[in-house]
Amino acid sequence: MRVLITGGAGFVGSHLAEAFLQRGDRVTVLDGVNEKIHHLLAHPRFCFVRGSVLDGVLVDRLVGEVDVVYHLAAVVGVEHYVSNPLKVLEVNVNGIQNVLKAALVHRCKVVFGSTSEVYGRNLQVPWREDDDRVLGSTRVDRWCYATAKAVGEHFCFAYKRLGLPVTILRFFNVYGPRLDNLHSGRVVSVFIGQALRNEPITVMGDGGQTRCFTYVDDCIHATVAAGVAAAADGEIFNVGTDVETKIINLARLILELTGSCSEIRYVSHRDVYGARYEDVPRRVPDVSKMQEILGVRAITSLREGLRRTIAWFRGEGIEQSGTVVSYAPGSQG
Numbered sequence: 073m074r075v076l077i078t079g080g081a082g083f084v085g086s087h088l089a090e091a092f093l094q095r096g097d098r099v100t101v102l103d104g105v106n107e108k109i110h111h112l113l114a115h116p117r118f119c120f121v122r123g124s125v126l127d128g129v130l131v132d133r134l135v136g137e138v139d140v141v142y143h144l145a146a147v148v149g150v151e152h153y154v155s156n157p158l159k160v161l162e163v164n165v166n167g168i169q170n171v172l173k174a175a176l177v178h179r180c181k182v183v184f185g186s187t188s189e190v191y192g193r194n195l196q197v198p199w200r201e202d203d204d205r206v207l208g209s210t211r212v213d214r215w216c217y218a219t220a221k222a223v224g225e226h227f228c229f230a231y232k233r234l235g236l237p238v239t240i241l242r243f244f245n246v247y248g249p250r251l252d253n254l255h256s257g258r259v260v261s262v263f264i265g266q267a268l269r270n271e272p273i274t275v276m277g278d279g280g281q282t283r284c285f286t287y288v289d290d291c292i293h294a295t296v297a298a299g300v301a302a303a304a305d306g307e308i309f310n311v312g313t314d315v316e317t318k319i320i321n322l323a324r325l326i327l328e329l330t331g332s333c334s335e336i337r338y339v340s341h342r343d344v345y346g347a348r349y350e351d352v353p354r355r356v357p358d359v360s361k362m363q364e365i366l367g368v369r370a371i372t373s374l375r376e377g378l379r380r381t382i383a384w385f386r387g388e389g390i391e392q393s394g395t396v397v398s399y400a401p402g403s404q405g
């Protein structure tokens with residue numbers, strides 16, 4: 073297969089690119105950066121194109137060269153939702169349209185990387201794919217990402233009506249090697265960074281809020297299957313584990329696995345993000361559809377996944393995080 077991954081130089085995309093290369097497929101990545109795929113640049117079946125998914129002409133050309141496109145390019149991370157909602161909305165709403173338009177012209181399958189955030193703060197867990205979305209006011213910037221991704225899903229279904237094969241994947245808190253850096257980003261990498269530096273681990277709220285942390289290998293198995301299985305066309309899948317973990321227990325486990333002497337410090341969401349943030353108390357998927365149609369189960373325990381993630385950050389990751397890797401502008405692998 074020939075595969076295009078927009079945002080393929082990001083955390084999930086870099087692992088997905090590796091998986092398709094291991095299968096013997098050809099992979100093109102479209103992204104504005106390439107730090108997380110340096111190790112792939114010399115691969116004979118890999119091509120990196122530096123550019124933006126907002127460039128419709130470029131997207132059309134690249135989509136015309138492949139059999140399936142994974143649209144993962146997005147502005148991700150709570151700090152962006154509250155500090156730059158305009159960028160979140162522009163990239164996340166307009167990028168998917170460029171991809172779908174090109175895919176319709178070239179009759180190319182699309183897999184859209186959506187998010188568990190679309191369910192918002194619906195208290196009725198576990199969430200099935202057709203459950204309601206419960207979001208807060210549009211005055212609370214935090215919801216711009218969930219809304220933008222939901223709009224993207226609507227666009228997918230609108231193009232499905234025109235005959236385009238599309239699959240939507242809602243990822244649930246995926247973590248693993250290459251996740252963000254150790255100073256900012258998502259909770260797993262932030263806690264690991266604080267623990268390795270023996271700084272206080274900052275738990276927001278009382279730490280009783282839960283997430284289902286999904287190890288990246290499990291996520292990638294389902295993501296590959298969604299692109300190759302015809303039965304996935306036209307469907308939405310929750311992708312993740314349904315094992316629920318309180319944030320305070322995540323912090324304790326990371327302390328244990330790193331051997332850190334960090335203390336746990338509780339901070340309020342309002343102190344960190346101001347009034348532009350509301351938390352989601354529980355986030356739990358029903359994963360039966362992923363298991364039945366994609367044939368994938370998330371089998372990696374949080375303890376094992378964290379052990380591998382910490383080992384990676386202790387090795388090469390610790391040097392990469394906080395370091396700006398330079399490269400020649402316009403270079404392609």
Ligand SMILES: NC(=O)c1ccc[n+]([C@@H]2O[C@H](COP(=O)([O-])OP(=O)(O)OC[C@H]3O[C@@H](n4cnc5c(N)ncnc54)[C@H](O)[C@@H]3O)[C@@H](O)[C@H]2O)c1
Pocket residue numbers: 078079080081082083084085102103104105123124125126143144145146147148163167185186187188189242243244245246247252
């Ligand atoms: N990792 C998770 O837990 C998770 C959860 C839910 C949804 N998702 C979704 O999965 C996808 C991948 O997430 P990730 O964790 O790898 O995030 P990431 O931030 O590591 O990757 C996103 C990539 O998109 C690229 N990008 C941003 N704007 C772009 C543009 N205009 N043109 C081209 N590339 C652009 C970024 O440079 C980055 O490499 C995203 O769409 C995200 O919304 C991820």
